[in-house]
Amino acid sequence: MSKRIVISLASVLIGCFMLSSCAGPFIRAGKERTAKDPETTSESSKAVTSKIDKIDIPEEGCPVEFPDGEVYDYVMDLKFDPDEQTVGGHVTFTFFNDSEDPWNELCMRDYPSLFDDMNVYVLKVKDGGGITRIENITDSRTGGLEYERDPDDKSVIWIKLGKPLEAGEHMTLTYDFLTLIPTNPDRFGAAGGIYNVTNFYPILAEYVNGSWSHERYFNTGECFYSELSDYHVTIEAPEGSVFASTGEEISSVTEGGRETVKFEAPFVRDFVFSVSEFFEKKTEDIEGVKVNVFYSKDKPAQQDMTDVTDKCFDVAGTSLKAFGEAFGRYPYGELDIVLSPLKAGGMEYPNLVIITNEVCHEYISVFEPYDQLENCLCHEIGHQWFMGIVGSNSGAEPWLDESVTSYTELVYYEYLGGKVFDDHVAGYRRMDRDLTEVDRDKEREEGILEENISPYLDVPYSDFPTDLYYTAYIYDTGKAFCYQLEEACGREEFHGVLRAYVHRYAFKNATTKDFLEVLYGCVGQDNGELNRLVATMLKTRI
Numbered sequence: 001m002s003k004r005i006v007i008s009l010a011s012v013l014i015g016c017f018m019l020s021s022c023a024g025p026f027i028r029a030g031k032e033r034t035a036k037d038p039e040t041t042s043e044s045s046k047a048v049t050s051k052i053d054k055i056d057i058p059e060e061g062c063p064v065e066f067p068d069g070e071v072y073d074y075v076m077d078l079k080f081d082p083d084e085q086t087v088g089g090h091v092t093f094t095f096f097n098d099s100e101d102p103w104n105e106l107c108m109r110d111y112p113s114l115f116d117d118m119n120v121y122v123l124k125v126k127d128g129g130g131i132t133r134i135e136n137i138t139d140s141r142t143g144g145l146e147y148e149r150d151p152d153d154k155s156v157i158w159i160k161l162g163k164p165l166e167a168g169e170h171m172t173l174t175y176d177f178l179t180l181i182p183t184n185p186d187r188f189g190a191a192g193g194i195y196n197v198t199n200f201y202p203i204l205a206e207y208v209n210g211s212w213s214h215e216r217y218f219n220t221g222e223c224f225y226s227e228l229s230d231y232h233v234t235i236e237a238p239e240g241s242v243f244a245s246t247g248e249e250i251s252s253v254t255e256g257g258r259e260t261v262k263f264e265a266p267f268v269r270d271f272v273f274s275v276s277e278f279f280e281k282k283t284e285d286i287e288g289v290k291v292n293v294f295y296s297k298d299k300p301a302q303q304d305m306t307d308v309t310d311k312c313f314d315v316a317g318t319s320l321k322a323f324g325e326a327f328g329r330y331p332y333g334e335l336d337i338v339l340s341p342l343k344a345g346g347m348e349y350p351n352l353v354i355i356t357n358e359v360c361h362e363y364i365s366v367f368e369p370y371d372q373l374e375n376c377l378c379h380e381i382g383h384q385w386f387m388g389i390v391g392s393n394s395g396a397e398p399w400l401d402e403s404v405t406s407y408t409e410l411v412y413y414e415y416l417g418g419k420v421f422d423d424h425v426a427g428y429r430r431m432d433r434d435l436t437e438v439d440r441d442k443e444r445e446e447g448i449l450e451e452n453i454s455p456y457l458d459v460p461y462s463d464f465p466t467d468l469y470y471t472a473y474i475y476d477t478g479k480a481f482c483y484q485l486e487e488a489c490g491r492e493e494f495h496g497v498l499r500a501y502v503h504r505y506a507f508k509n510a511t512t513k514d515f516l517e518v519l520y521g522c523v524g525q526d527n528g529e530l531n532r533l534v535a536t537m538l539k540t541r542i
C-alpha cells in the first residue's frame with residue numbers, strides 16, 4: 001500500500017512533504033537507547049554474532065523460477081451480484097500440513113466480516129458490509145465440520161477438525177460462503193460503479209512456529225499473510241462486466257444476459273478482482289508481460305485518459321525493467337493496473353495493483369507530469385517482488401514489506417537517473433539524514449509517551465503508538481534505512497543482496513533474520529557502517 005495521495009493543493013503540500021525527506025521528528029536514537037539496551041551500542045558489529053555462510057549472488061536480470069513442489073489449491077465457483085453487492089459461491093480447497101505439528105484445528109481469515117462494524121477500522125463505510133455467511137464446511141476425510149468466530153476478532157474463524165491433520169498429510173476442505181461488499185471507495189468496496197473485491201473469501205491463515213498467525217487487521221498498509229497457492233476461479237456476473245484480476249482470464253462465455261468468466265492464477269498468495277461495467281481496458285506487451293490498464297469510461301466524465309494510461313504504461317515498463325534487473329525478472333505473464341476509487345494512493349495484490357482514480361481528475365492538471373501517479377504506481381509494482389514473490393508477515397514485521405518496497409521507489413528513480421533521481425533521493429542519504437539523530441519534539445506534541453516508542457524498525461504494527469507514527473517510520477525512515485544500506489554496501493552490491501534474497505525466498509515467507517543472513521552472506525561481516533546501521537535500526541540479532 002502507498003501513502004494517501006491528497007487532492008487539494010494545500011493538502012498536496014503536506015503530502016509532498018510526507019513523500020519527501022521529513023527527517024527529524026520520527027528518527028530514533030542510537031545514543032538514547034544506550035541506557036535501555038546497552039548490547040546494541042557497545043560495539044556496532046554486535047548486529048552479527050555468528051559466522052554467516054557466504055551466498056552467491058545471482059546475475060543481474062536473472063529469471064525468478066516458479067517452485068517445483070506442490071502448492072495449495074483453491075477451486076472457486078463464484079457469483080458476483082452488483083445489485084445485492086454480494087460475492088459468494090463454492091470453494092474446494094486442497095492443501096497439506098506443511099508444519100511438523102499435527103493440526104487439530106484450522107484457522108481461517110474472513111476479513112469482510114470486519115466491515116460489519118467499521119467504526120473501528122475505516123473512517124466511513126456507508127452501508128453494505130456485514131458478517132460473511134459460511135456454510136456446508138466439509139472435510140474430505142471425516143465429513144461436516146462446524147466453525148466458531150474468535151470472540152476477540154470476528155475476522156478469525158476456528159474450524160475444529162474431526163481428526164488431526166498430521167504433518168505432511170493432505171485434505172480437501174469444501175465450503176460455501178456469501179460476502180457482502182460494503183459501499184466504500186477503498187480496497188474492499190463498491191463506489192461509482194466500480195467494485196474492488198479483495199480479501200473476500202475465507203482463506204487459510206499461516207501456521208508458524210507452532211501456532212496459527214492471526215494478527216489483527218489494520219487499514220493503514222498491508223496486513224495479509226497467506227500461503228502460496230494455485231487458483232482456478234469461475235465468476236458468473238451480469239453481461240458487460242469487465243474484470244481485472246489476479247492471474248489471467250482464460251475464457252468468457254455470454255448467455256442469457258449473464259457472462260461466465262474463468263481465471264487461472266498459479267503461484268500466488270491470494271486472488272482478487274476489480275470489476276465494472278464502466279471499465280475500459282488498454283493492453284501493451286512490455287518485457288514479455290501483458291500489462292493491462294483499466295479505467296472508468298464514464299468517470300471522470302469525458303476526460304481524455306490517453307495521457308494517464310500512457311503514463312501508466314511508461315511507469316510499468318520502467319518498473320519491470322528496473323526491478324527485473326535489480327531483483328530478478330517478473331515471473332508472471334500479466335500485470336493489471338486498476339484506476340479505481342481508493343482512499344490510499346494505491347494498494348498491491350498479486351498480479352494486480354489498484355491506484356486511486358483521483359490521479360485522473362483535476363489533480364493531474366496541477367502536477368503534470370503525474371509525479372504522484374508515478375511514485376505510487378512504481379511503489380505498488382515494487383510490491384510484486386516484496387509481498388508477492390517474497391512473502392512476509394506484514395502485521396508482525398511490516399518493514400520487510402513496506403520499508404523495502406518504499407526503497408524500490410528509489411531503485412526506480414535510480415534507473416531513470418539524472419535530476420529525477422537526485423530529486424527523489426534527497427533526504428534519504430546519510431549526508432542528508434543521520435538515523436541516530438533525536439528529535440522528540442514532534443512526539444511530545446502528539447502526546448506520545450517515550451516508553452511507548454520502539455527505536456527499531458523490525459517490530460509489529462501493534463507496537464506503533466499511532467498510524468501516523470507507523471506510516472512515517474515504516475514508509476519513510478525505513479526507506480531511508482534501506483537506501484543507507486545501499487550506500488554502505490554500494491548500489492550494485494545491495495541490488496545483488498536483494499536479488500539473492502528474492503532468489504532464496506521466492507514464493508516462500510521470509511523474516512528479518514532471513515534478510516540479515518542474506519545481507520551478510522552476500523557482503524560479509526566486516527563493513528562497519530553497515531553493521532552500525534543494522535544494529536541501530538533492527539533489534540533482530542543473528
Ligand SMILES: [Zn+2]
Binds near residue numbers: 380
Ligand atoms: Zn506499500
